[in-house]
Amino acid sequence: MENFLTSIAEILEEESVEFTDDLDSFDAWDSLTVLSIIALCDSEYGVALSAEEVDDSGTIQGLKDLIKSKM
Numbered sequence: 001m002e003n004f005l006t007s008i009a010e011i012l013e014e015e016s017v018e019f020t021d022d023l024d025s026f027d028a029w030d031s032l033t034v035l036s037i038i039a040l041c042d043s044e045y046g047v048a049l050s051a052e053e054v055d056d057s058g059t060i061q062g063l064k065d066l067i068k069s070k071m
Helices: 004-011 031-045 051-057 060-070
Strands: none
Touching (some): 004 031, 031 051, 051 060
16 A cells, blocks of 8 residues: 555645545545545455445545455
């Protein structure tokens, strides 16, 4: 998960992101972004997530914790 923050920043169309950032605080946060995160998790980490799980994770740290719990 060494490139996790970089990958999430790219999806969110940001220069950089922090683990404490709320996911829904980004301008790019929408259903397509959620689908992009789901695809990233599947291809990079072999983890299947639902849109509800991604939304419920709240922060970038919450998302990372969710992915790790399913690995």
